[in-house]
Structures are given as structure tokens and as C-alpha cells.
Amino acid sequence: MDSFYQNIKDGQSYLEANATAKRDFLKNPNISNAKKSPYYWSAFVYYGAIETNEKANYTFIILGIVFAITLIWLLIRFRNEKLARNPQKGKI
Numbered sequence: 001m002d003s004f005y006q007n008i009k010d011g012q013s014y015l016e017a018n019a020t021a022k023r024d025f026l027k028n029p030n031i032s033n034a035k036k037s038p039y040y041w042s043a044f045v046y047y048g049a050i051e052t053n054e055k056a057n058y059t060f061i062i063l064g065i066v067f068a069i070t071l072i073w074l075l076i077r078f079r080n081e082k083l084a085r086n087p088q089k090g091k092i
């Protein structure tokens with residue numbers, strides 16, 4: 001797991017970091033061959049988006065802001081057009 005998180009820190013995607021960590025584990029000469037069985041490393045599987053979360057989060061945030069601004073602009077425009085057609089409605 002340390003290798004996995006270090007690979008992410010080094011800029012690899014989650015999927016690449018997981019695969020690299022597994023390969024590094026298997027190539028490590030300090031680990032006995034008995035411990036290199038898939039029993040010890042195959043349970044670490046990455047489930048999730050292939051791209052990094054930061055990019056996905058910023059995309060949704062930007063789209064949400066654009067949508068909200070557009071909605072507010074349309075509501076103000078609709079209200080102003082309605083008042084322009086019937087000026088008596090806007091007076092108290």
C-alpha cells in the first residue's frame with residue numbers, strides 16, 4: 001500500500017499506481033518467493049474512475065456554476081420581459 005500511495009504522489013493514475021505497486025512487490029528481492037503468491041497481493045484491486053478525482057470534481061463544479069448562472073439569468077430575463085408587457089403588475 002505504501003508503494004501504491006507513493007506512485008499516486010508521483011503523478012500516476014490510480015489504475016497505473018496499483019499495477020506498478022504489484023509489479024514492484026513481485027520484483028522486490030527482499031521478499032521471499034513464498035510471499036509472492038497472489039494470495040498476498042491479488043486482493044488489492046482498484047475500483048473507480050480511471051481518471052483522477054480532482055479533474056472530475058472540477059469539471060462538475062464548473063458545469064454546476066455555469067448552469068446556476070444561466071438559470072438565474074433566464075429567470076431575471078423572463079421576469080423583466082413579463083414586467084415590460086404588463087407594467088401595472090410590478091407596482092404595489
